[in-house]
Amino acid sequence: MNVVGTSAKRIDGIEKVTGSAEFTTDIVLPRMIHAKVKRSPFAHARILGIDTSKAEQMPGVRAVITAADLPDIRLGILTLDEHLLAHDKTRLVGEPVAAVAADTPEIARSACEQIEVEYEELPPLFDPEEAIRLDPPVVLHEEYEEYEKLLEIAEMDERPPNLWQAYRIRHGDIDAAFKQVEDEGGHIIENRYATGYVHTACMEPHGAVAQWSSDGTLTLWAGGQSPYIARDGLAKALDLSPSKVRVIVPFVGGAFGGKLTVKEGAIAAALARKARRPVKIILTRAEDLSATAARTPFIFDIKDAVTKEGILIGRKVTSILWGGGYSGEGILKPIFSTHLYPGSYRLAALWVDSYGVYTNRVSGGALRGYGCAESAWAVETQMDIIARECDIDAVELRINNLLTEGERTAITMPAHAFSAHECLTKCADAIEWETPSESLEHPWYRGKGIALGNKYSFAPTASSTELKVHEDASCELRTSAVDLGQGAYTILTQIVADEFGIEIDQVKLVTPDTAITPFDHVAGSSRQTFHTGNATRMACDDAKRQIRELAAPKLEADPDDLDVSGGRIFVKGSPERSIEVEDLFVVEMLAGKRPADVEVIGKATWEVTASPHDPNTGQGEEPMAYMGHGAQAAEVEVNVETGQVRIRKFVSAIDVGKAMNPQGVEMQNYGGGCMGIGIALHEDMCFDASGEMTNASLMDYKIPSIAEMPLNEYMESIIVEVPHQHGPYGAKGAGEIVVVPTSPAIGNAIYDAIGVRIWDQPLTPEKVVKAWKEKKAAGNGSGA
């Protein structure tokens, strides 16, 4: 039965479409009350005192907490720099300072208004280039040196006081590369790029429900990306043993990297403990947009050494990640973003200095593509500029610089299942790259652009699963993998059905619950199909091994000569010698059935190790689990008078190794394309001079609507399948690569149309008009 590779229906589809799927907000527990958070109105301030007495006396208020009610523990992913509730200082507008639990959300909100906080305002720091100075005007974390840190950063003579990440790559002889190009009259191309502030803006805002039981165990329901990261984070925040925390993940309405930790869940838990009642917290849309982690900007300075023939031989990059008040989930971005500097290209010399700094804005978090979607903007625009400078076709130039199978990138990532060439050429064919865009009537211009991308999936990492076989031959998979909407549950179900030769509806999933389901690292980094998929196959094998051993005496055969499929166990080569799976189960005295050997539960752990890279050179052994490839191309129509950019046609050619569910991959291509278009052209968190976000609503934060997308027939998805040696059935992930090349593809198309570059995202109509006017003023003619 080949279920893997078919577009099996989403197993959660009916529940979601009919509204019966349970999300965090749907959970109602007896005696449950509601929490609201009191947030800092200042970007930088010292807290002199908090008076909660008025709030506590309000009817209906059940608990009020401040930092004084919590253990004095700093939290963080790798640099522990953040208290759950602001301790002595607040470092961004919206930072939680106190919280209230009350009978209704409205009472809790009014009570928050009654909490009096005395602040001493401190000068805020917003500019990352000021922040990184050795003598910055403001220092955010005076006690940084004392913080616990789980990651070594690059050595520096003196650490700029606001710096929390430094990473270097030193590969090859960079000076020689630039000298060679200078001597032979090649091209040196240097530019500065920037990305913008982007929010995950999931349909479901952050939220959680917390409940304590009498034995001191905390149960938390929260739509997060990783029940185990959540569990450990809660345990740390509340000073509990992890075994005292149970995290259950209901359905999740989108995450995209924004739900790695469950800070609001920890606040709800602390309130629930004090109030001795279950507490629900659901952030408002404004809180969700302004006070949860965002994709914060990068600044990239790139200088490339290119031979006359268009071969890239040296690249120098300095980048700064514009972090916020805390290092947060963005902590690894300055490292992981470097994967795109070599990208899929051969690079004899690479020199990188990559930093992350504190500023008094929203903390940096993950968002689909974790650093690579940002660095791709710089690198793949740069490739387009190089092609034009060298007068070589942009596809050809990229192909001439590509690695080949078996080589390693300048940061030692092996080019395995290396499909960049195939993705690029298929994408180019679909957009009819060889045919220039039609001319339109002024003020409209058409143009095409293309970009290549790749996306690592991080390591070290592990996934475990358990597979229980029931007497009716149905299978129950216990997994902590999370379906965020990407279709993970369907894929895993398909794998079990395939391995056991049974129908999809004979597979049942036990979804994430740390009291029941085994460890899985996270639904992130495009890792679920790859890692959990492998673990699931292995758990199936383990269960089948147990079945074969139980069946062997009955069939008078060696277990190795048996096979299990479709609810039967049979002797390989003579299928008539078989028994039913059911026959392995014996009737017990109280009418319960159990297998002769008590239980058939397969279990497995799939693990990928990695050697840590030297932060001073960026060199090491295999740094990541695998790398996925993809190319995207856009044809745009630009109005030079209004600056409007319409995407006329958009193509994604994405390599997934093996399309486990082709329709699911297509949905990733379309959905990712839409998200990428939004990031490229529309989405921008804006802040006023005090550091407050000024467009914290879906009316003002411009997630594009369907009207901004190309018409159906102009949105094309191409699935490329170059199997990976370690992927289940050869599969790689698809979740993130789909937004990596999007922005540069669109930016390059705008250049093709009107001959202007916009260096900082998003590429808004206003910036288009400005760039066009500057070009006119410079007397460059009509460009198109």
Added chain:
Amino acid sequence: MIDCHYLEPTTVSEACALLAEHGDGAKVVAGGQQMSLLLRNGLIQPSHLISIQHVSGLEDIAESADGVTIGAKVTLNRLIGVDNAHPTLRALSRAVEDVADQQIRNFATLGGAICEAHPASDINVVLSTLNASVKLVSASGERVVSIDDFVTDAFATAVRPGELLTEVVVPSFDLTSAAAAYRRFVLRAGDYSVVGVGTFVSLDGAGSCQDVRIVVGNCSGTPAQAQEAEGRLKGHNIVGNNALADAGDLAAAHVAPSGDPMASSEYKIDLVNVLTREALAEAVALATG
């Protein structure tokens, strides 16, 4: 929590009586599209909400020699396509097609859209372009006010406590020689306009401009007439020459919009120029076509 009385009168006079009775604390709610946001965000705390949902007689569209009268409760969706029966409303009908989205337009009323007095309102710009006026009824009588006098500032109108807007009158014009058009620019479908420009032109057979009106939206608190641009056109031949482009330049030269996070002042001025020219071109084409 929203804590107020919700009243549902069924006639205009009943509604006016309730408004008079409850004074300043009483607010009218029609489709509720803006009102629900005001309430949710705590921007107003009315003591009484007076819903006109069940008030009869505010849903008619009628045409006479003087013009078209539209009841305050006519929903925006109903205005789409209304120009088939009432060609005078062509520009209004077309403009409404792009306002907000289907769900909002199903509830949003024309009266509510006018009274909201949003500085980026497309509807008030079009109505101003068309020289429309509104009828205000109170327990003590009624009065008719032009849109230009009605909208006094951003989110501010000439409505007095106790008054209800009952209808809008769009005066008729000679459809064979005059036409109106509206152009807007949005960052995303369904958004409020960054800038909108309404134009009305009346031409004689030789292409000379007899009458013209140009109204710019979202560059100040109220719809703003571009008099300098109008001056460039009125009494001149405007077909087949630079007149419309000049008018665009002049309109742009005389607005001083404040910038916002999504669009700077400079950019809005650029848009005024482009949209004025385009809206004029469309009106001229219709008037001569």
